[in-house]
Amino acid sequence: DARVTQTPRDKVTEMGQEVTMRCQPILGHNTVFWYRQTMMQGLELLAYFRNRAPLDDSGMPKDRFSAEMPDATLATLKIQPSEPRDSAVYFCASGLVLTGAANEQFFGPGTRLTVL
């Protein structure tokens, strides 16, 4: 049963520390998404990649957030330095997008980040 995996599942850190979240998309999927979910804002798209190339990171605070996809099996989201307002659940999702059509996205279990 193919699924998206994310690590760590929970992360508690102190303000100013670097946080790295990892995602392994479903094999064969060509698009990877990073979302952030909070009670106030709901689910927000931070960035996404297609065939490992960044397509859109307009939802991401550029000064402290960075997203990369070093290979087809790994996507990373890094926050440096972290701030309390970054506390949220970060979801990675993957999908197979053909000819620009929007298809189902499969979400990972999320990383629950708490910045003290």
Next chain:
Amino acid sequence: RKEVEQDPGPFNVPEGATVAFNCTYSNSASQSFFWYRQDCRKEPKLLMSVYSSGNEDGRFTAQLNRASQYISLLIRDSKLSDSATYLCVVNIARRDTGRRALTFGSGTRLQVQP
């Protein structure tokens, strides 16, 4: 104004009831529409796509009204296991980049009671 708006609820209904959720979207050029379900402290999962002609999957019926720019989800014969948050999702061109991406509503919470 949010691009995708939903009544947050909660909708508290007894088992066996029929319940309907609506969702409105602001971008008339939107092309793809979905309902996702999210259980408490879990990830969102696709419930069903929404087609122009309307579609049904068991107890669930989704409809799209392009003229009024709203989507609906109808659940018949509610089960306890239907308790969850239902997210309305629309494929919208992002303001900054013009690229299309799924935009999620904040969700409508449903609580089915015995």
